[in-house]
Amino acid sequence: MQSTRPTVEANSAEPPAGRLAIEAENVHVTYADGTEAVRGVDLTVGAGEFFGFLGPNGAGKTTTIKTLVTLLDPTRGSVRIDGYDTTDESQAVRESIGYMAQETSVDEELTARENVRYTCEVYGVPKGARDDRIAELLELVGLDDVTDQRAETFSGGMKKRLDAATVLVHRPPVVFLDEPTTGLDPEARLRFWEYLQSINDRGTTVFLTTQYLEEVDRLCDRLALLQDGEVVTTDTPAALKSAVGGDVLDVTLVDAADTERATRAVYRSDAFDAATVEPTDDGLAITAENVREGINELFRALDAAGVAVTGFDVRSPTLDDVFLRLTDDELESDGDDATRKLEVAR
């Protein structure tokens, strides 16, 4: 597939130069019951970008995406999609976007073909182009062998892919996907990723919310991290990972109860300069520059402290690490005790 995707410079917190697909300025959304779901979100996404919107459950991802696609009006602030204001020019926005909701939205009484045809009609795809478009999209999502079966007979993953096909009938410049791979099995998720990559490759701006860090890591040019209705940071996956500061050494302990003692031993030893130690389910995760070089010293220190180790693994930091780090910093700056780091050894 020919790629029209703009190249994004590594470590860039800014969108690529050129036309903007999404501009959200200081967006607040407060529900009628007083819940402040979104509290001042700013987003700038360039045309053709693959943008990830990452956050835990309840962070306000869905409320934000619903505001971007005209389902909600911002209480304060403004949103422009492909240059149109979502409140004042909502019709033009609707004509410019595709939106795939978190819940799979297909008509189960209709066949795959009928579902796509209905959406083609709704979006005014010319009659002459419809049949080709339907065939092309069903092939793209791998449903070309079940086109005339009713959606009620489909698996969850097939319904998702059908839903995704209907989002693209009018070749929208901007596509919004709200946790599209939640609930899919690993194989279905991989297929879905390929599909998302291929639509971005044809120049479509993709805005994707997810809880899966691996997903943004694999797909996105840039991402914003959302917590409690606010954007914590916006950057490229690579930049965020380098911000963690080095590789991660996972140490598995014989007895997880030794975690605290082991943590103290690591901080006391000279194994690493400026290491961060976090407890895991079965041991420790140590993050440091040149973490490999300190391994021998670390084992001596742990041995001296009487902590038995069953295994270890050195890896690049994942966005999980980024996320834990950033949200921990938030918590600490709030003076909250709920921090995940062990303070005892400091």
Next chain:
Amino acid sequence: MSHADDAGSDTARRADGNGPVTDMRISLTRWLVKTSRNPYVIFSSLVQPVIFFVLLAEVLGAVAGPALAATVGDVHYVTYLTPAIVIQSALAAAAVSGIGLVDDMETGMFEKTLVSPMHRGAMFLGKVCSEVVRIAVQTLLILALGYLVLALTSDATTAGYLRTGLPGLVGIVAVTVLFGGVFMAYSNVVALVTRDREATIMIANLLTFPLLFVSSAVLPLSVLPGWIRAVAVVNPITYGVDGIRALMLGRDVLSVFDVTGFGGLWNTVAPAVAVLVACNVVLGAAALRLLGDAAKAEVH
């Protein structure tokens, strides 16, 4: 702005909006396909009316003779009963109207429409039209069924079955659709308030049967207990049934209150239509209001 005219091009562009009439047709087609695939529709539009017709005609027909003779005169009970079956079936179809809406909300199809350029009113109107088509078709089938039952009954003739001819037939379909509108609106109000499929079905079932018997549907009101006569005055079924019955028999049959001045069958049809239109306006406005609220979540 980016607008490629080549339909096959890969260039991103805005969709072409449709006119409201096209949007309505698109929605109508979708709902007609869904209706034709729903086995419950075949049951409630075809099987249930036959069962009702046969049972009521056999059981009540055996004793209804004197009551009819005293009120509407020389009318066979099958002819008398046909409007009741027409209305009962229209009610059964209309009272489940809200289920489609709740289903669309639960499956996300409603939201999918809201983010599309589709005209919102047209989407709803298309769904309503599909139900009007269903009610019109089943009304014609039931009228044919009544004729058939009468033709097969040894002591009856089909001569006085539909005394107003083709104009009467058109009028009957119109009154039935108008009656259906009342309960379509009611069902959608229930659906939009409860947002629950089961509640909408339950209330539909609760209505269908009892309402029929507290009206002029199956027997003349004059032979029924006083409390039923009192309830019948505020029961829309009375107006639907009396309106259709007047059009079948070609004369004034309204029994809840006395109207004069329109002349003949119009003394029934005019007030019946007036009441049904008023109910449509009130409940329809409530349904549209709730639909508007549902289209926009509550944000400060």
